[in-house]
Amino acid sequence: MQISPKVQQALDDARSHLMRFAVAGSLTVTVISAVLLPLSHADAANLPPGNLAEHPQAGSAIDCQKRRVSDGDTVTGFCNGRETRIRLYCIDAPETSQGEWGKASGAYLESMMDHRFKLIIHDTDRYGRSIGEIFNSDGRNLNVEMAGSGAAVVYQQYCNDSHYYDAEDFAKQNGFGVWTATDPLIQAPWDYRRQQREITAPDR
Template sequence: MPKKSFIFYLCIFCLLIACNRNTDLYRVVGVKDGDTMVLLSPENQTVTVRLAEVDCPEKDQAFGQSAKQFTSTLCFGKMVKLIANNKDRYGRTVGEVQLEDGTSVNKELVKNGYAWQYRAYSKSMELAMLEQQARLNRLGLWQDANPTPPWNFRKGEKQQRTEKKSRKTKRTYKKRRSRKHRDTVAF
């Protein structure tokens, strides 16, 4: 009798582990850039995730495509665990993504020189040390003499867009003014 009970409870225990194992794992179905990916939940819902505490170069910035490729190679098509922190202003889930073996994608990006620690949102000493090691070893983006942080790159792009809009508005104003002037001169 005890042998049958043991086998019964062992089967129940194994079943619980098997069921529980898949409920918190997501499949990586897309990598938008180095620090943004699309996960498929166990309920077949897509979740766009922005990796917390790290910032990769933008796609059209130096090492942007390399960061995206690194992230893809590391986790595309694999099952991962999502440790969500919150949502950002774009509706993306912000969090840490871990491979099944516990490897943090966030930390691997910084460790291999494909991301900065995003100091505005992170106080992690571990990330700071990983970034310092990558800098010293001139890994990834640290091969450049003076790499531009993505937050500065984005500011520059925003400023260029604003200046372009301003120039366009001035041209439109001048055209309207010259037409008005022609109309008044013609009479």
């Protein structure tokens, strides 16, 4: 499926806006991306750590190599000597079958993600995937960037971290990604999955 020019432009605008604030090597200038732009310094202090060095669990980060990106919230890496399936913490991306936004979200994550990355694991889901946050080699938190760019939405059922909602609000305010006014994502990923289960469920 081709990504429409409107969808591609929404993601390109978000990427351009984010990367202007991703200053390599700086721990004081925001690498949480443009999320900090419209906020006061006091508000910014309460946002999630955008850089691995500032993360409270930085000491538990493990080294990984990218194997493949399945979609906008699921990747496979080679971590600690074994292949590891990773479900990105706190976000939910459009399904690959969910129109062009599904394909665009995965392509966006693929384009932003380094071959070598750090992983902080928060939990394991029922499918055996590691639920975690991914950090690029320069320390940028890609989970936050996916929410802040509108390439994914906050997974409301499983995310209690208000900071991610701040990132999503910024994407909404700026019409980034799935929040673009010209071609928005019509259905939340979890609603889409539920609908698909109902469609495919055998009649009782």
